[in-house]
Amino acid sequence: MNDNQIIPQLKEGNETAFKELVDTFQEKVLNTCLGFVPNIHDAEDIVQDVFIEIYRSIDKFRGDSKLSTWIYRITTTKCLEHLRAKKRQKRKSFFQSLIGMHENADRIKAYDFNHPGVVLENQERTKVLYEAIEKLPENQRVAFTLHKIEGLSYQEITKIMENSLSSVESLMFRAKKNLKKSLGDFYRENIQD
Amino acid sequence: MENKKYNIEKEVRKAMDSIDNIQRVEGNPYLSTRLQERLRQQNDNNVTTHSQVPVWQLAMVIGLFILNGFVLVQSGYIDIESTVAVEEVEQENWLVNSKEEDLNYISWND
Numbered sequence: 001m002n003d004n005q006i007i008p009q010l011k012e013g014n015e016t017a018f019k020e021l022v023d024t025f026q027e028k029v030l031n032t033c034l035g036f037v038p039n040i041h042d043a044e045d046i047v048q049d050v051f052i053e054i055y056r057s058i059d060k061f062r063g064d065s066k067l068s069t070w071i072y073r074i075t076t077t078k079c080l081e082h083l084r085a086k087k088r089q090k091r092k093s094f095f096q097s098l099i100g101m102h103e104n105a106d107r108i109k110a111y112d113f114n115h116p117g118v119v120l121e122n123q124e125r126t127k128v129l130y131e132a133i134e135k136l137p138e139n140q141r142v143a144f145t146l147h148k149i150e151g152l153s154y155q156e157i158t159k160i161m162e163n164s165l166s167s168v169e170s171l172m173f174r175a176k177k178n179l180k181k182s183l184g185d186f187y188r189e190n191i192q193d
Numbered sequence: 194m195e196n197k198k199y200n201i202e203k204e205v206r207k208a209m210d211s212i213d214n215i216q217r218v219e220g221n222p223y224l225s226t227r228l229q230e231r232l233r234q235q236n237d238n239n240v241t242t243h244s245q246v247p248v249w250q251l252a253m254v255i256g257l258f259i260l261n262g263f264v265l266v267q268s269g270y271i272d273i274e275s276t277v278a279v280e281e282v283e284q285e286n287w288l289v290n291s292k293e294e295d296l297n298y299i300s301w302n303d
Contacts, residue, residue, distance in 0.1 A: 022225040027218075027219060027220045044221065048227065052235075115215070118216075119214065125204075126214075129209065187201045191201055
């Protein structure tokens with residue numbers, strides 16, 4: 001079923017059409033979520049939120065972009081919201097630890113690394129990379145994740161991020177540069193002479 | 194020193210390349226069933242919440258009025274039993290606020 005066929009059915013609340021949409025897009029949505037939040041449990045929760053959001057706001061979809069672009073936009077937004085909420089929680093715990101209300105602030109992380117797509121021998125290295133990605137500014141992080149993890153073209157990313165091609169190229173350039181610097185700093189501290 | 198720099202560059206490159214070795218994760222076959230269940234629950238909750246909120250609000254407002262009246266009566270601010278007219282209250286106040294000679298005048302008249 002193409003966009004023109006499925007969208008009217010979704011707007012009518014057709015459950016079969018919704019099931020087909022979920023079956024078609026859930027792998028893409030899940031892997032994008034894992035690109036932002038490398039924890040399978042958190043990622044699966046976000047996937048559910050994404051599809052609920054799609055179901056609830058399909059009436060607002062005007063068809064200016066492809067359905068997949070719109071779904072990627074919702075996915076990205078939900079992932080960023082999740083990360084912001086985790087950061088807020090971490091900050092709150094930190095302040096609570098300062099006044100002695102919460103003793104385990106150091107143990108609260110944005111997520112515990114649990115990515116089923118990463119083979120055991122690459123786990124440590126990929127985890128270090130994800131920690132570096134976490135330090136990137138949001139827009140660089142989105143561009144990098146969508147391109148390098150989800151394998152989207154710059155052209156597709158421009159539509160999702162509603163940016164120009166040159167902006168996306170610039171974001172990717174800066175993201176790679178910042179990642180190399182961040183990883184360099186990490187290995188400089190952790191490699192013996 | 195040169196060796197360490199080379200090792201760092203090598204590790205950075207390996208870490209950057211590790212992203213290409215991430216395998217695609219398959220979706221959950223039960224996701225659509227879970228979603229439909231979740232949507233159904235949310236719809237049920239919305240229906241229950243919408244139908245209960247006005248009743249609750251009305252009951253709360255009525256309850257507050259009753260409580261307010263009860264407290265006022267108990268505190269003696271409002272005396273329901275004595276139906277004192279405004280004029281009588283005025284007269285009482287006049288008595289209380291009257292000077293001594295006025296009171297004498299009353300008793301002298303009586």
